[in-house]
Amino acid sequence: MFDYTHEHAQSQEILRLVLVELNSLNLPPNPIFFTLLYERALKRDASLNKDLDDALNSEGGLTADRAQEIFDTHLLNGAIKEMSKAQNTLLRIIRNVMMQMLNTGNEFSNYAVSLGDFVRKIDRADSVQDLRLLTAEVIEDSRAIERSSMETSDRLTNAGDQITKLKEELEAARRDARTDPLTGLPNRRGLNDMIQQKINEFIQNKTEFCLILADIDHFKRINDSYGHLVGDKILRFVARTLMSNVKGQDTVIRFGGEEFAILLPDTRYEGGLVVAQHLRQKISAARLRLAESGRNLGGLTISLGIASIGINDTPDTLLRRADDALLLAKSEGRDCVMGIPTKSDSADTTEIL
Numbered sequence: 001m002f003d004y005t006h007e008h009a010q011s012q013e014i015l016r017l018v019l020v021e022l023n024s025l026n027l028p029p030n031p032i033f034f035t036l037l038y039e040r041a042l043k044r045d046a047s048l049n050k051d052l053d054d055a056l057n058s059e060g061g062l063t064a065d066r067a068q069e070i071f072d073t074h075l076l077n078g079a080i081k082e083m084s085k086a087q088n089t090l091l092r093i094i095r096n097v098m099m100q101m102l103n104t105g106n107e108f109s110n111y112a113v114s115l116g117d118f119v120r121k122i123d124r125a126d127s128v129q130d131l132r133l134l135t136a137e138v139i140e141d142s143r144a145i146e147r148s149s150m151e152t153s154d155r156l157t158n159a160g161d162q163i164t165k166l167k168e169e170l171e172a173a174r175r176d177a178r179t180d181p182l183t184g185l186p187n188r189r190g191l192n193d194m195i196q197q198k199i200n201e202f203i204q205n206k207t208e209f210c211l212i213l214a215d216i217d218h219f220k221r222i223n224d225s226y227g228h229l230v231g232d233k234i235l236r237f238v239a240r241t242l243m244s245n246v247k248g249q250d251t252v253i254r255f256g257g258e259e260f261a262i263l264l265p266d267t268r269y270e271g272g273l274v275v276a277q278h279l280r281q282k283i284s285a286a287r288l289r290l291a292e293s294g295r296n297l298g299g300l301t302i303s304l305g306i307a308s309i310g311i312n313d314t315p316d317t318l319l320r321r322a323d324d325a326l327l328l329a330k331s332e333g334r335d336c337v338m339g340i341p342t343k344s345d346s347a348d349t350t351e352i353l
Helices: 007-026 029-043 048-058 064-074 077-122 128-177 188-205 219-226 228-244 269-285 315-331
Strands: 211-217 251-256 259-264 296-298 301-308 337-340
Touching: 007 029, 007 048, 007 064, 007 301, 029 048, 029 064, 029 337, 048 301, 048 315, 077 211, 128 301, 188 259, 188 315, 211 219, 211 228, 211 269, 219 228, 228 269, 259 269, 269 296, 269 337, 301 315, 315 337
Parallel strands: 301 337
Antiparallel strands: 211 259, 211 301, 251 259
């Protein structure tokens, strides 16, 4: 993100498109709206474009608050800022350590020169008193360099402790950047990388895999009826249920809003359909009740779309097919599984369970 080093003609064309769209949507040309539409025109982040399209097509349209949320999620992540801050601190510590080591080197160099002088003076000494004075100087200089070495060792130890702490903070920031704070699941920031890794394995070893997108049915109605706190509890419940009903290397991801992605490595299309149907049944069989008040919320359903890897797939094309399958599931009345197989999977274009 924030890489806008394009050719002049390309930048002008994108600028023209963005201004036309801002005008047609009746949006103010502030930096947030402008940057989001500019990124959308570049078509380099499918998840950002999906969020933006969903917001634009929603009943309320792209509000300032929603635009800020999308901007923060995709372009300004707090954990990434912390990583940058920690990296700068780490560089400063390393520079200080290097300077300390250079200074120590100079001290040892000066000490060697002093010892050379002492050797020459000893050669010229003609009394015990002279030798005693020279010996005292050597001892004092030796003690001085010993003290300096101990101080340097302490500084290096302290710097090492700081570097270890920073390493832990950087690792925590990296985890935070890829973790959804509400559900504890991986977020979609790393999903494209996961899919690309599986694509590489498919190209090398023909190891097939599937991607499922699952969406909670009528989630807006839940929020409107019970409030966002209950909505958050619903999201955590669905996350737990999905997690407890996949196995092995299967990965559940909070894709955004009320939507989840499930990556199924080493799974053919037919097996993916079975998994998706099992997940749907587990959710629909549950009866929900609020622990605090005892209020019954009734049942809950999800719709799922599944796509399997194809020979020419990229992360974006696989996500798009899974999303198309999910839209088909919604259009079929929800609480169902729809799949869009590749040509090698089936002669059919869709399948309903």
